[in-house]
Amino acid sequence: MIHPTALIDPGAKIGKNVSVGAYSIIGPNVEIGDGTTIGPHVVIDSHTRIGKDNQIWQFASLGAAPQDKKFHGEDSRLEIGDRNVIREFVSFNRGTADGGGLTRIGNDNWLMAYVHIAHDCTVGNNTIFSNASSLAGHVSVDDWVILGGFTLVHQFCQIGAHAFTAMGAIINRDVPPYVTVAGSFAEPKGINSEGLRRRGYSSDRIMSIKRAYRTLYNSSLPLSEARVELARAAEDAPDVRLMLDFIERSQRSLVR
Structure with a gap:
């Protein structure tokens, strides 16, 4: 299942039932x-660990400096x-010493053509x-995030679970869980109601998440007072607690 033109370093560890396409290169460590299926002309550089049952399409570049x-x-x-699922021309870079030395991608993600994930990023599960x-x-x-085509995310930003970005969004601040953003620079446009319904919410x-959104974005409260209101709501609503916890750890301020 390994094409004769593929180049595989002797130090690489290849699992069972792995296929490697023509002219692909797999480096040391x-x-x-x-x-896992690796298409033709894929380059997997050193110090990269890939789990089970991944689909890596042609011309992807994984683990480069x-x-x-x-x-x-x-x-x-x-x-x-x-x-x-890692489609054509996707590129993932390794980490740096300043960022902990690790770039990590979780499970069950769908990464379409030309996606780029730079050094020291962390991506959860079930994202698109x-x-x-x-x-x-x-x-x-975080988990279940959907990024629209041509979305660009600034260094050190965080995007919370179930958030959704419109096509061409430019994100330079943190996006709380459940929130939909659009524009350049991105602004909040409501919550990802359809995505939540599809996931069984x-x-x-x-409705509880919508009320939390209104407290944060439509009440004209300063953030300090909105956090107090959200803390009250979070006592009986774990979904609001998820949003509040995200706000508490935000380092770049929120899209507002």
């Missing part, structure tokens, strides 16, 4: 889990979980990155 002038060859890694969406360094994206839960 690479580990590829069982059942970070695009960071401060990087001088220090040990750093890329880790990719299980069952991800549409064509040409890009993360700069040190970005954190009840009407009551969605």
Whole structure:
């Protein structure tokens, strides 16, 4: 299942039932889990660990050195979980010493053509990155996030679970869980109601999240007072608690 033109370093560990397409290159200190499919002309650089049952399409570049002038060859890694779909021309970079040395991608993500994930990023599970969406360094994206095509995310931003970005959104601040944003620079436009319904959220839960959104964005309260109101609501609503916890750890301020 390995094409004769593929080049695989002797130090790479290849699992069971892995296929490697023509002219692909797999470097040293690479580990590829069982059942993963690697298309033609894929380059997987050093210090990269890939889990089981991933689909990696042609011309992807995984585990290359970070695009960071401060990087001088220090040990750093890329880790990719299980069952991800990684389409054409996707690029993931390894981490840097300043960022903990690790770029991590979770499980069951759908990463469309030309997606770029830079050094020291963390991506959760069940996300969708549409064509040409890009993360700069040190970005954190939580579970179930959907990035519209050509979304650009500034360094060190965080995007909370179940958030949704419109096509062409430019994000330079943190996006709380459940929130939909659009524009350049991105502004809040409501909550991701349709996504939540598709994931089985009840009407009551969605309404609770909508009330939290209104407190944060439509009440004209300063953030300090909105946080107090959200803390009261979070006592009986775990979904609001998720939003409040995100706000508490935000470092770049929120889209407002």
